Amino acid sequence: MKYYSTKNKNQPFSFKEVVIKGLPDDNGLFMPETFPNFEDDFFEGLENMPLDKIATEVIYPFVKEDIPEEVLKDICKKAFNFEVPLIEVKPNFYSMELYHGPTLAFKDFGARFMAGCLGYFASQNEREVNILAATSGDTGGAVAAGFYKTKGVKVTILYPKGKVSELQERQLTTLGENITALEVDGTFDDCQKLVKKAFLDGELNEKINLSSANSINVARLLPQSVYYFYAWSRLKSAGKKVVFAVPSGNFGNITGGLFAKMMGLPIENFVAATNVNKVVPDYLQEGQFIPKPSIQTVSNAMDVGNPSNFERLMSIFNKNWQLTRNVIKGYYYTDEETLEAIRHVFNKYGYILDPHGAVGYKALSSYINGKSSTIGVLLETAHPIKFAEHVEESIGKKLEVPDGISELYEKDIAKIPMSKSYNEFKDYLLNKSGVKIK
Ligand SMILES: *Cc1c(COP(=O)(O)O)cnc(C)c1O
DSSP: OOEEETTEEEEEEOHHHHHHHOSOTTSOOEEESSOOOOOHHHHHTGGGSOHHHHHHHHHHHHHTTTSOHHHHHHHHHHHTOSOOOEEEEETTEEEEEOOOSTTSBTHHHHHHHHHHHHHHHHHTOSSOEEEEEEOSSHHHHHHHHHHTTOTTEEEEEEEETTOSOHHHHHHHHSOOTTEEEEEESSOHHHHHHHHHHHHHOHHHHHHSEEEEOOTTOHHHHTHHHHHHHHHHHHHGGGOOEEEEEEEOSSSHHHHHHHHHHHTTOOEEEEEEEESSOOHHHHHHHHSOOOOOOOOOOSSGGGOOSSOTTHHHHHHHTTTOHHHHHHHEEEEEOOHHHHHHHHHHHHHHHOOOOOHHHHHHHHHHHHHHTTOTTEEEEEEEOBOGGGGHHHHHHHHTSOOOOOHHHHHHTTSOOOOEEEOSOHHHHHHHHHHHTTOOOO
């Protein structure tokens, strides 16, 4: 499989190149040249296949020139090693809980798979790979946990001091080993600037082998296709149309689903659910894409005013608005509606949603509205405990704390304080790598 930038169809890249590079130099995003088309017998055999086996089958055509099948099997076994329960919330309405990974959010799928790929590529290298990642909270934790103890890879996570939750900080600072957390006296944007500057610094790149763990990496999208196949295979015997509702911010999760559809998975529609950061629902409604500054909400992982994967949606649908809105149905909700949905679903069905899932729940309920020939699957993207305050207030009771979380509160924290000065950051990178500056 070859990959191309959405902005240049003339220069092909290999899977290995796009994973290591992350982003093309021309402001586009990498896309596969084509999609494998799976035959009927593949789909017939899916219902008894475990998740990690489905992952290997689905992903192999995309990587086979660079990763041997046996290695891919092993990467998928390690990346897809947690439960993905499909809970029937009400008749023909399922919640697929994607939050049973180490950081309790669906980003574990992408981060763990990408870590497996980069770890494999690093093992072919003489030089240690240094991953740099700036985080506003969630992504960094998933990346750190994904790369934990990967040989030949060091990870440096930059996070803004005082601007992540205590749980998120613990997820970043209690791992140790090959993971280092830098607490930057600044904002998320300052963290991102430091990382960007490091990648452009010729002297630094000569001395150490830098790589990014960017959220728009192709290696994060491919594993996000897998659970669509999984859910469909477990529900297909009902003989109904299957629709997925995806709580969306940067639209990477829904892009994974669109990849699955391109591979032949018969998904009727995607329900794109957002909070009031609704530039994509607006586009679907009106035909104009107008990026806006983001607005803070209770479903804060979706507070995105300029979704980075919109470029990929346009590439998939050839910039055809009508085609796009035939497949993707957009809905958006306010915080008030979101919290009310958490309360309603708990009172009526005894099921606890997180704020992101609650946005998706409302959207899917509106879409289905009496369509008895349809099964809806809500992608529940975060564990309610991550948003305990809002959830507990809505349902009027305390949440149980999962095992992994209470352990986090017993571990020691290790972090390195850092100003937002680039020279201090560069000095740190060179010295910890054993290379002295000047
Ligand atoms: C990142 C995130 C989302 C949004 O996913 P995108 O791929 O950016 O659309 C939704 N919910 C949670 C909990 C997330 O962490």
